[in-house]
Amino acid sequence: MDIHIIISVLVFLMTTIVIFWRPRGMSEAWPAAIGATIILLTGVVSRADILDILQKIGGASITIISTIVMAVILESFGFFHWSAARLASAAKGSGYRLYWYIQLLCFLMTLLFNNDGSILITTPILILLLKNLQLKPPHQIPYLLTGALIATASSTPIGVSNIVNLIALKILHLTLYMQTAMMFIPTALGLLFMSWLMYILVKRKLPKRLPNSAYDIEQMFFTKNFHPLKGHLVVETKRQRTKFMLKILLFVFLMRSSLFIASFFSIPIEFVAVLGSLILLIWRWYYLRTKPIDILKKTPWHIFIFAFSMYVLIYGLHNSGLTELLVKMCEPIVQQGLFEASFIMGGLISVLSNLFNNHPALLVGTIALTEMNLDSFTLQTMYLASIIGSDVGSLLLPIGTLASLIWMHILKQHRIKVKWKDYLSVSLIVIPITVIVMLFLLYNWLQLFFAS
Numbered sequence: 001m002d003i004h005i006i007i008s009v010l011v012f013l014m015t016t017i018v019i020f021w022r023p024r025g026m027s028e029a030w031p032a033a034i035g036a037t038i039i040l041l042t043g044v045v046s047r048a049d050i051l052d053i054l055q056k057i058g059g060a061s062i063t064i065i066s067t068i069v070m071a072v073i074l075e076s077f078g079f080f081h082w083s084a085a086r087l088a089s090a091a092k093g094s095g096y097r098l099y100w101y102i103q104l105l106c107f108l109m110t111l112l113f114n115n116d117g118s119i120l121i122t123t124p125i126l127i128l129l130l131k132n133l134q135l136k137p138p139h140q141i142p143y144l145l146t147g148a149l150i151a152t153a154s155s156t157p158i159g160v161s162n163i164v165n166l167i168a169l170k171i172l173h174l175t176l177y178m179q180t181a182m183m184f185i186p187t188a189l190g191l192l193f194m195s196w197l198m199y200i201l202v203k204r205k206l207p208k209r210l211p212n213s214a215y216d217i218e219q220m221f222f223t224k225n226f227h228p229l230k231g232h233l234v235v236e237t238k239r240q241r242t243k244f245m246l247k248i249l250l251f252v253f254l255m256r257s258s259l260f261i262a263s264f265f266s267i268p269i270e271f272v273a274v275l276g277s278l279i280l281l282i283w284r285w286y287y288l289r290t291k292p293i294d295i296l297k298k299t300p301w302h303i304f305i306f307a308f309s310m311y312v313l314i315y316g317l318h319n320s321g322l323t324e325l326l327v328k329m330c331e332p333i334v335q336q337g338l339f340e341a342s343f344i345m346g347g348l349i350s351v352l353s354n355l356f357n358n359h360p361a362l363l364v365g366t367i368a369l370t371e372m373n374l375d376s377f378t379l380q381t382m383y384l385a386s387i388i389g390s391d392v393g394s395l396l397l398p399i400g401t402l403a404s405l406i407w408m409h410i411l412k413q414h415r416i417k418v419k420w421k422d423y424l425s426v427s428l429i430v431i432p433i434t435v436i437v438m439l440f441l442l443y444n445w446l447q448l449f450f451a452s
Contacts, residue, residue, distance in 0.1 A: 004044045008316035011035045015313060016356055020399045028405055029302035032309035044316040053311045059270040060166035061304045063259075064114055066273035067160075070252060071117040072298045073280050076290060078221045080121070082245050084129040085218035088210075095207035099143065102126065103195045106147045110154035112252050114161045115391075115403040116300075118151040123410045132213050141422050142202035144411070149395055149427070150195055152403040156187040156391040156438070160259050160269065163307055164359045165387060168366040172383055176263035183384055186445040190392075190438035197430050251280065306402065307359065314360040318367055326368035338378055339443055342385035345369075346439045349386045350393025350431075358394035358401050362386055381446055388438045396431045398423050 015035030019028045039045050074080070087105065091098035105125070110118035126147055130140045155162035159169050159179045169179055218238065255276030259269045281292045317323075330348075334341045345365065352361035365386045369379055394400030398408060398420065411418055 002320070004042070004316075005320040007042050008039060008044050008313075008320045011038050012313050012317055012356075012360075019357065019405075022405075027302050027306075028402070029305040029309070032306050032313070036309035036312035039312055039316040044319060045312055049315045049319070050312070053308065053315060056170050057163075057167050057307055057311055059268055060163050060170065061307055062270040063160065063166060063273040064116065064163040065299060065301070065304060066270070066277040067113045068117045068120065069277040069295055069299055070255075070280055071113050071121050072295060073277075073284050074121060074248065075124075076284060076288065077245070077248060078218075078241070079245060079248070080125050080128060081217045081221035082241060083125045084132065085216070086242075087125070087129055088133065088213055088217075091210060093210050095139075095210050096203070098210060099146070099199060099202075099206055100195075102143055102147045103150050106151035107154045107191065110151050110161050111158065112249070112256055114163070115152045115155035115401070116163075116406060118154070118161075119148060119403045119407050119410070120300075122147055122151050123407055127410075127414050127416065128217055132217050133211055135207065135211070137416070138205060139207050140416065141418055142205045144416070145418060145423060145426060146195075146198045146202060148404070148407045149198065149430070150191065152395055152401055152407075153194060153392045153434070154191060155403075156191070156388060157184040159183075159387075160256075162391060164362045164390060167307075167311075168362055168383065168387070171363075171366050171370060172379070174380065174383070175266075176269060177260050179384075180260065182380070182446060182449055183387065183442070186441035187388065187438055189441055190388075190434060193437050194392075194430060194434040197433060198426060201426055201429060248280075248283075251283075252276075255279075300406075310357070310359045311363060314363050317360075317364065323364060323368045323371060326364065327371050330368065331372060334372065334374065334378065334382070338381055341378070342381050342443050343436075343439050345382045346385040346389040346393065346435060349389030350396065350435060353390055353394030354397045354400040357399070358390040361394070362390040365390075377446075377450060381443070384442055384446070385439055388435060388442065392438060393431060393435045396427050398427075 012035065015031050018026070018031035022028065040050075083105065087098065087101050090101050102122075106118060106122045109121050112118075113121065123144070126144055130143060155165065157180065159165040159176050165179075166176075169176060218241065255272065258272050258276070262269045262272045281295065284290055285292060326348075330341070330345065333344045349358075349361050349365045352364065355361075366383060369382055369386070372379075374382070391401075395404065398404045408418070
């Protein structure tokens with residue numbers, strides 16, 4: 001066996017083990033960066049490969065980081081506390097109604113930002129809300145768990161909601177506009193089914209009636225952080241604060257929509273994403289007198305390091321023959337029919353995502369597809385099936401996505417324990433069924449889409 005094959009496989013396996021283990025809360029970027037360094041020093045990945053990786057992940061990483069910057073800015077505006085108060089009010093004392101509003105919030109935040117940004121926004125909001133309602137841990141966990149699952153899975157309808165989706169689009173030369181047109185309807189219906197199925201499973205654990213809030217979350221934040229003598233924006237009434245937050249959300253929505261317009265006209269979407277973040281930073285500086293320098297500390301730059309390092313590791317496996325092996329496995333399946341092939345591809349990426357994380361799993365699968373000499377329709381169908389496996393199938397275990405790892409880290413910071421038993425009691429039932437439903441809806445939607 002070639003020495004490069006041995007090195008790439010061993011380094012990848014050791015890196016993956018440490019990422020899952022995360023001793024002493026170690027950032028996943030560290031083991032990934034160390035593994036990538038070993039691969040580079042041993043010559044498994046060449047300089048030409050590095051340039052290719054930078055070309056593929058550069059724009060996607062900039063886009064994702066820009067949207068995460070927007071999410072961080074929202075916190076300083078008091079959006080977390082305002083949202084928690086709105087959720088409590090909208091629920092009207094019903095634990096069941098609160099479930100559905102949480103599902104809607106998590107879905108919308110992922111569409112407005114991305115799955116990682118959504119987790120960074122919605123998890124603190126839910127923790128604020130649930131602690132203020134003084135719910136006991138058995139009643140908190142169903143809300144936190146189902147919210148995280150739907151927030152992460154909601155990156156499926158539009159490619160811009162997940163860094164790995166954007167990178168795969170770059171490899172296939174597929175526009176964001178076309179990917180969304182082909183994916184949004186079937187996967188949105190699949191997400192609605194997923195929310196309903198989770199509701200059936202956790203309903204008996206949800207409180208029928210919610211206790212009264214212990215204090216006014218919204219008023220507490222704005223009283224503490226907004227003071228006219230400090231030159232901060234005066235938002236004295238709830239109505240004023242609501243108008244202020246809606247203006248911010250409208251801006252974010254317009255910037256998000258502009259990404260699709262840019263993609264349609266072949267304008268690099270990272271330019272639009274950066275522009276949106278800069279405008280929001282200036283807006284915050286003007287109103288809150290807060291200098292943008294704090295964003296450098298709050299932005300999770302390790303995401304870029306993690307993404308780059310994982311793709312170096314995957315290129316090492318690619319150069320060692322992994323994609324050739326996948327091509328040999330998939331080619332006979334494709335010949336049996338596109339329906340069977342899309343289900344097999346979605347299932348394969350689901351398994352690989354839970355074993356190795358969805359970032360490298362989707363990249364390997366996408367590279368393998370490009371080397372199978374498929375016609376355009378077959379290639380795109382199997383790729384979109386891979387997205388479902390990467391974004392939804394990866395949620396079978398709490399280690400399949402970076403968003404899930406971030407979620408667990410946030411819960412740990414707030415001393416909230418969610419056991420694997422709690423997670424698997426929902427995911428083992430919901431995720432496989434949802435993946436099957438989504439793949440079925442996708443296949444039939446694409447038949448109608450291309451027929452028209």
